[in-house]
Amino acid sequence: MSNRSITGDAGDAPLTEARQPIGTEDWWAVGIGLLAIVVAYASFAAGSSIKWLAVAPAKWSSVTQLTGDLASHANGYIALFVVFAAAFSLAIGALGLPVGRFLAGFFVVFVASAIIFAAGAWAQASTYNLEPPLIALALGLVVSNLFTLPAWLAPALRVEFYIKVGIVLLGATLPLTLIVWAGPVAIGQATIVSLVTFFVIYGVARALSIDKRFAAVLGVGGAVCGVSAAIAIAGAVRARREQASVAITLVVIWAIVMVFALPAVSRVLGLPTGIAGAWIGTSEFADAAGIAAAQAYGDYARHAAGAVAGAPEASLQAFVLMKVVGRDIWIGIWAFVLAIIATTRWERDAADGVQARPHAGEIWSRFPKFVIGFVIASASVTWVASHYSLADYRSVVTPAFVAPIVALRTWAFTFCFLSIGLTTRFSLLAGAGGKPLVAFTAGVVVNVVIGYLLSVHVFAPYWAALGQ
Template sequence: MSIDVTSEGKTTAIRKSGWRELLASEDWWAVWIGLFLVFLGIVLWKAGSSISVITAQIPKWTTIETLGTSLSSRAGSIVLLFLSFLVLFSITAHFLHLSIGKFIASFTILFVVSVLINLFSTWGWAQQYNLESPIVALIIGLVAGNLIPIADWFSTALRTELYVKVGIVLLGATLPFTLIIQAGPVAFLQASLIAISTFLVIYFVGTRWFGLDPHFASVLGVGGSVCGVSAAIAVGGAIKAKKEHVSISISLVVIWAVFSIFLLTFLIKLLGIPAGAAGAWIGTSEFADAAGITAASAFGEHALTSFTLLKVIGRDIFIGVWSFILAFISITYWENKQAGTKANPSEIWHRFPKFIIGFLIASILLTVVIAVSALPTHDAITANIIAPIKELRTWAFTFTFLSIGLTTRFKSLTAFGWRPLAAFSTGAVFNIVLGYILSVLLLHNYWAGL
């Protein structure tokens, strides 16, 4: 999980070249790949087809016979998916000056393992416990990465940031602005309050009480206040945090996200909280979308709706906000203070996460497509564009989480001691308490009548 794609010398040369940065930056390639897939989805839909032909969506199965039938009928789609990702990522690897041969070999293995993970996640037993592909990928990656030595050539395809950024751009195409507006000012304000206050608590506690580096405390803060793993990676890259800081933040997010599934489910049932408020509480207090969906699904469709409005729409959009704000602070204050030199304002643009631009373009593009289409075709747009792009996003996140697990070493995490855990846990507890006050005590009627 490398934060820096190029050396400082190469980075300087690229910046002097101007437009060449568009072809030598992992951020920009995430934008190109994500938007290409979105445009492809729209073009195929206009042509009477669908991008679903390359999503390799495997339906739920319960027996070996049904699994065999599903695989045989979707073998072509799996091959097309592999070739599509292989070509797009190999082109990216070329411009990032990676070994194409090593990348192709290692990505092939990564893809095969991801397919096996997808097959497991579509098994009826796994779906019963909401074991989604990204979470399973993370668990398998962590176990394998800490038990099996990873060859250097295989690490070529473990491009965590590239995969997660592509996934975030695709996320924009699944969240049209019209849907965001439907969340309403109450939902957005609640999500904003949670995201801002929890970040400040973790950052303050981490830097003032436990003496953590501001970069480290910032990555912990966004991991616990916005969108867990994705936010930690995005902000870590924007502020040039250490690889170990991002890895520890991801580990703490996963640990608390899994723990919160059981804690929130128990408390909601114990207190008899209705579905709408229950989903809102989960949406304000869970750190990961997959874990939150797991908890909210236990309380029905109403809970899933309120959860989605607060977590997936309300809090996830803060990835870009925090990336920009913290990149600005890091360049103009933290790094400037340490180096004792004047910060270059242009560095803010170079450090700004470009994939957020892709996210916004994808969201606006789908909004326009929906707006200019007749009402009867909206369902067709959802089925042939948005739903398949969600599947592609899931594949991108599966690659991401598998790469995270394979590159995370528990031994390196223990070197930082108990302080990161204490800082993050303080914010997590604050988050849960504030989420209860807002969702159940103050806004109960709003969420109940949604």
């Protein structure tokens, strides 16, 4: 993906109006993400941890508890802002964009994200599915569609940059060995869903005369990982900015619908936690929304006095195996395949219609480099995990090394989802007409049905036994 924005980063200025960039946004995201992982590991290897830096509000049930916790960790929040601001500013400056304008807006984004984190830490938040990324998304959507944002805030709403950093950090929380621990069932089910959903959306879109590139973005957005997948594929096939924005809007709308609908239907059907989590992981379109839905069902099982079978944590475990491990790995696969197809088949000489000759360099230039960062991060943590048993990994490595990275990742995703909300206009969806909605909704229906059949019937014994 190029260093130019595709997803509606309102603050992006044409590079011709700024200094000559050094590197690309993808590589800067990879560098920042991997540097964070290296620092976290160095601290862990020295017998310490960066938990003091990767702060987040603790659970609270009264305002007094919240203010006391925030006051006790004030230095940590200040340090975290300084670290984020310094790292991001270095990249912004290297890309030839105005650092001062970015910092002014980023301060507001950070403070808003901290408030969102605090709301998500409320003791009753899980009852209402109030996960921080989901709150950020909903808040941003409300503000952007009801009010006019000040122009000085726009440079800090860098959707792509935040999500790329978050995806690299995501790799550190998913060692490659987790795929082995998950077994062939999760990978197989995710593969079936990814392929079938993509071809249904793409086929319906093409039948409705939607452009190939737009159809591809819609297809992968529904088949894999929602927003981040749409971003990656838009860059791989060079879809237009507004096409990626419409795809993201559709993903957001359906993700919000599913975060409430899937747990509710699972309750009505009385599904075991592992089976419900697998269905949510197969049918949800965004990691943050899916995590909220899976966690909500697990909490329901915990307080349902035996009304739901399965361990409460199995819901979230199944979701992670299905969505984060099984489906999300298809981002790189689809990006690579579609970049080749777009370069070798879709692009023809405008003058004589002769098919353009493929160039390996062109394919490479379009490939989303942050996926490489994801793989490097995952391989690195796999190496660390190889020195521990699964039990020791969970009890020793996860709290001191992985958990702080998870916190940093959640901050990055919160920045991203808040920025998505603040730069998404529902009027774009209306302006695109009903065809994209019809195509994407066809995939939603297929996704939910296939996910139900595979989770509740075909692979039910595997998912029901998860966590036992």
